[in-house]
Amino acid sequence: MPTPPSFLARSLRLARRSPLASLGVLIVGLVVIAALAAPLLATTDPIDQDLAVALKPPFWMADGSLQHPLGTDHLGRDVFSRLVYGAQISLTISVLAALLGAAVGVAAGLVAGYLGGRVGTVIMRIVDLNLAFPLILLALAVVALLGANLRNLVIVMAITTWMIYARVVRGLTLTLREQEFVQAVRALGARDARIIARHVLPNVLAPVMVIWTLEVARVILMESALSFLGLGVPPPTPTWGRMLAEGRDYLTMAGWISIFPGLAIMVTVLGINFLGDGLRDLLDPRLRGQT
Amino acid sequence: MRAYIAARLGTAVLVVLGVSVVSFVLTFLTGDPAEIMLPPGATAAQIAKFRTEWGFADPLPVQYWRFLRRAVHGDFGVSLQHGQSSLPLIAARLPATFQLTMTAMVLAIVLAVPLGVLAATHRGGKIDLLTMGVALFGQSVPNFWLAIMMILLFAVSWGWLPTSGRGGWTHVVMPAAAIAINLMALLTRLVRTTMIEVLSEDFVRTGRSKGLREVAVVLRHALPNALIPLVTVVGLQFGYILGGAVVIETIFTWPGVGLFTIQAIMNRDYPVVQASVFILATAVVLINLAVDLLYVWLDPRIRVT
Numbered sequence: 001m002p003t004p005p006s007f008l009a010r011s012l013r014l015a016r017r018s019p020l021a022s023l024g025v026l027i028v029g030l031v032v033i034a035a036l037a038a039p040l041l042a043t044t045d046p047i048d049q050d051l052a053v054a055l056k057p058p059f060w061m062a063d064g065s066l067q068h069p070l071g072t073d074h075l076g077r078d079v080f081s082r083l084v085y086g087a088q089i090s091l092t093i094s095v096l097a098a099l100l101g102a103a104v105g106v107a108a109g110l111v112a113g114y115l116g117g118r119v120g121t122v123i124m125r126i127v128d129l130n131l132a133f134p135l136i137l138l139a140l141a142v143v144a145l146l147g148a149n150l151r152n153l154v155i156v157m158a159i160t161t162w163m164i165y166a167r168v169v170r171g172l173t174l175t176l177r178e179q180e181f182v183q184a185v186r187a188l189g190a191r192d193a194r195i196i197a198r199h200v201l202p203n204v205l206a207p208v209m210v211i212w213t214l215e216v217a218r219v220i221l222m223e224s225a226l227s228f229l230g231l232g233v234p235p236p237t238p239t240w241g242r243m244l245a246e247g248r249d250y251l252t253m254a255g256w257i258s259i260f261p262g263l264a265i266m267v268t269v270l271g272i273n274f275l276g277d278g279l280r281d282l283l284d285p286r287l288r289g290q291t
Numbered sequence: 292m293r294a295y296i297a298a299r300l301g302t303a304v305l306v307v308l309g310v311s312v313v314s315f316v317l318t319f320l321t322g323d324p325a326e327i328m329l330p331p332g333a334t335a336a337q338i339a340k341f342r343t344e345w346g347f348a349d350p351l352p353v354q355y356w357r358f359l360r361r362a363v364h365g366d367f368g369v370s371l372q373h374g375q376s377s378l379p380l381i382a383a384r385l386p387a388t389f390q391l392t393m394t395a396m397v398l399a400i401v402l403a404v405p406l407g408v409l410a411a412t413h414r415g416g417k418i419d420l421l422t423m424g425v426a427l428f429g430q431s432v433p434n435f436w437l438a439i440m441m442i443l444l445f446a447v448s449w450g451w452l453p454t455s456g457r458g459g460w461t462h463v464v465m466p467a468a469a470i471a472i473n474l475m476a477l478l479t480r481l482v483r484t485t486m487i488e489v490l491s492e493d494f495v496r497t498g499r500s501k502g503l504r505e506v507a508v509v510l511r512h513a514l515p516n517a518l519i520p521l522v523t524v525v526g527l528q529f530g531y532i533l534g535g536a537v538v539i540e541t542i543f544t545w546p547g548v549g550l551f552t553i554q555a556i557m558n559r560d561y562p563v564v565q566a567s568v569f570i571l572a573t574a575v576v577l578i579n580l581a582v583d584l585l586y587v588w589l590d591p592r593i594r595v596t
């Protein structure tokens with residue numbers, strides 16, 4: 001029997017076949033590095049105000065300088081430095097929220113699918129209920145009431161994402177439960193918890209990873225929207241959403257304040273979506289080409 | 292089929308009840324409403340009086356039952372900020388939000404269907420690549436940023452469209468486009484995928500082999516079959532569209548429920564937030580119900596079983 005090609009070999013082949021996925025890896029890699037190396041990359045302190053250099057344009061425009069490569073905002077804060085520090089916030093919140101949501105959703109889906117019955121019905125009703133809410137409205141209301149901080153934002157974002165995993169994992173578990181290898185393990189006397197952990201869970205992880213990637217992108221968009229509305233991580237911490245909101249009043253004279261954070265959000269989300277699509281092709285050929 | 296409809300209605304009622312519980316619980320997330328609604332420095336006696344007067348001293352199930360009974364009668368309490376009953380305040384703003392979201396939906400569908408069909412019929416070609424590029428952009432762009440950029444370009448620089456407010460059709464264009472962009476991207480990809488699937492089916496080959504023109508095969512025979520999943524997804528996305536409207540209404544000061552709710556959230560106007568969350572979530576439930584029933588009517592295979 002020929003050994004299946006290694007993950008690395010398949011990745012390389014995929015990179016050749018799917019330039020978009022490779023581009024995704026590149027973009028996401030750069031954003032992650034920017035976030036991690038923010039203290040090294042930042043040209044000045046991201047919250048330092050210096051009204052003497054307020055509203056300086058990016059370096060390629062007249063009056064711009066490399067001291068502030070992407071210009072400064074109305075308080076003289078360096079846009080580039082705020083962008084790289086903002087990446088930390090966006091990535092931290094979205095990755096943690098997506099992880100928390102995935103953990104809860106996968107657990108709920110496994111239980112609902114494997115045990116079924118009344119417990120399963122109750123879980124799926126809660127999923128329906130959660131899906132009925134305009135999520136951003138729910139998030140806004142909860143954040144406004146509980147207070148905007150990192151922990152609350154992560155929890156609120158997780159509330160908007162767990163249902164998708166629950167639905168997908170439940171569907172997969174329903175099928176897996178009836179398959180012969182699971183029946184065989186059960187006949188051997190394995191306990192339910194062991195069957196779920198050792199035999200069902202590994203078989204649902206591939207689609208979960210794909211959903212997780214795409215959900216990180218969605219959470220970044222939602223976090224920046226909340227932040228834009230003034231309900232993100234509070235100042236002085238720089239966030240992409242608030243930078244964009246603050247630049248609104250200076251659009252005509254200093255458009256760069258709003259344009260760059262918007263581009264940062266878009267490019268990051270685009271990169272993650274490329275990566276997610278590529279991952280889907282790699283991990284689950286059945287889903288190839290689907291939306 | 293009657294059993295299916297009955298079961299679907301039952302689910303909808305259960306979900307609406309759940310919605311009412313969540314709307315009710317929203318008030319208690321911060322702890323004691325008395326501490327928030329009364330001015331700081333209120334005496335213990337004042338707090339106790341407030342709690343009894345407003346019924347916050349009763350056990351939670353009693354309070355919930357009262358909330359539910361009043362909600363059924365359309366009474367969500369008096370807006371703390373406006374001093375009027377909160378439901379009529381929201382109802383007055385519903386048409387504006389309805390106009391905006393419907394325009395956005397129509398815009399998204401009208402753009403997505405031809406784009407998706409073109410991409411599917413030119414699969415792998417330049418048109419396909421371009422369309423998918425547009426779709427990926429639409430999926431990734433933050434709609435509030437796009438809104439601001441559109442204002443900068445079309446309103447401030449070129450002066451073609453008004454920057455904000457509600458009036459003639461020119462006022463709707465930018466906010467509707469900003470809400471529509473994400474949905475359009477999603478639908479374009481969906482139409483492309485389903486069209487590719489449908490075009491490979493036997494009845495399409497039969498149609499071609501009996502000499503039908505390709506346009507007729509695609510538009511008359513394949514497209515209607517590809518539109519069924521579209522209906523479901525549009526229904527499921529309604530919640531996201533309303534959510535998008537909340538953000539976009541704030542940017543364009545569009546006088547709808549979204550802007551009103553954001554202001555209520557910022558001012559901690561609980562009765563309005565409660566009423567608005569309840570009404571918008573119920574609207575989503577009803578739309579999804581309608582879509583499911585429409586689906587039964589559209590797809591004879593479900594109708595029979």
